[in-house]
Amino acid sequence: MSDRITSWHPNPSKPNFTPPPGAVDAHCHVFGPMAQFPFSPKAKYLPEDAGPDKLFALRDHLGFSKNVIVQASCHGTDNSATLDAIAKSNGKARGVAVVDPAISEAELAALHDGGIRGIRFNFLKRLVDNAPKDKFLEVSKRLPAGWHVVIYFEADILAELRPFMDAIPVPLVIDHMGRPDVTQGPDGPDMKAFRALLDSRPDIHFKPTCPDRLDAIKEGGKGDPWNDFASAVAPLVADYPDRCIWGTDWPHPNMQDEVPDDGHLVDMIPRIAPTEELQRKLLIDNPERLYWAD
Numbered sequence: 013m014s015d016r017i018t019s020w021h022p023n024p025s026k027p028n029f030t031p032p033p034g035a036v037d038a039h040c041h042v043f044g045p046m047a048q049f050p051f052s053p054k055a056k057y058l059p060e061d062a063g064p065d066k067l068f069a070l071r072d073h074l075g076f077s078k079n080v081i082v083q084a085s086c087h088g089t090d091n092s093a094t095l096d097a098i099a100k101s102n103g104k105a106r107g108v109a110v111v112d113p114a115i116s117e118a119e120l121a122a123l124h125d126g127g128i129r130g131i132r133f134n135f136l137k138r139l140v141d142n143a144p145k146d147k148f149l150e151v152s153k154r155l156p157a158g159w160h161v162v163i164y165f166e167a168d169i170l171a172e173l174r175p176f177m178d179a180i181p182v183p184l185v186i187d188h189m190g191r192p193d194v195t196q197g198p199d200g201p202d203m204k205a206f207r208a209l210l211d212s213r214p215d216i217h218f219k220p221t222c223p224d225r226l227d228a229i230k231e232g233g234k235g236d237p238w239n240d241f242a243s244a245v246a247p248l249v250a251d252y253p254d255r256c257i258w259g260t261d262w263p264h265p266n267m268q269d270e271v272p273d274d275g276h277l278v279d280m281i282p283r284i285a286p287t288e289e290l291q292r293k294l295l296i297d298n299p300e301r302l303y304w305a306d
């Protein structure tokens with residue numbers, strides 16, 4: 013019996029919503045294949061293989077044109093699997109790496125050549141052992157031109173992280189809005205604190221993503237069709253239309269107990285971005301500006 017987890021739907025439905033031509037799935041991962049790209053010895057989860065062939069087949073099934081592949085914590089700071097998937101995408105993928113803060117200029121340049129356009133700081137204690145803010149800040153000051161920093165944290169440490177985020181000299185992209193409690197609604201304390209962060213700098217972007225995580229039954233939410241998520245998030249997209257990018261989060265790390273249907277995730281898009289203009293900004297303009305500026 014394999015102790016490796018499968019956290020993605022075997023047969024996702026076809027969404028009712030058709031993404032516009034050029035739409036970007038701007039938050040997804042690849043896992044392995046492990047035989048070629050072993051997982052980190054520090055990995056907090058051991059997934060089954062979910063390689064570029066499956067990712068690109070899902071992209072086509074859902075009607076997207078491009079992917080931004082975000083290094084998953086199970087691969088640590090070895091970005092080989094992410095780089096391999098980008099290389100196999102025929103120019104249809106870019107990426108976000110996780111690096112050792114001591115990384116050299118030459119190694120950063122090589123990542124840029126491999127399609128990387130940002131680095132990720134993960135502050136979830138269930139995913140990483142440590143997150144040295146001082147070392148993260150140092151490397152954020154010497155990134156290749158045009159890069160940004162992706163940050164993943166939970167709402168209860170947003171205030172603590174503010175001075176750190178304020179000091180980062182490049183644009184920020186906040187994964188899953190910093191995981192607000194969507195049952196609080198659009199005007200709850202978590203969303204208010206997140207809006208204050210967005211209002212503090214014009215170069216902070218966010219991903220209105222992961223209803224399956226933020227409105228999960230096991231997290232106290234109501235589950236698919238994630239109505240609390242839609243109610244809490246739509247006003248945020250409406251108020252910050254030039255600052256948001258969207259993603260499936262496939263293969264949905266750690267969601268093996270409540271696996272989302274990717275077709276249903278895509279059908280959340282018109283509920284949080286109800287006009288063609290908002291959908292174009294969310295799915296094309298904003299991710300193109302961050303990941304395909306060159």
Ligand SMILES: O=C(O)/C=C(\CC(=O)C(=O)O)C(=O)O
Nearest residue numbers: 083084085086139261265266
């Ligand atoms: O996939 C996500 O965005 C969320 C994750 C996994 C993750 O970030 C990682 O493994 O790097 C999570 O909450 O477990």
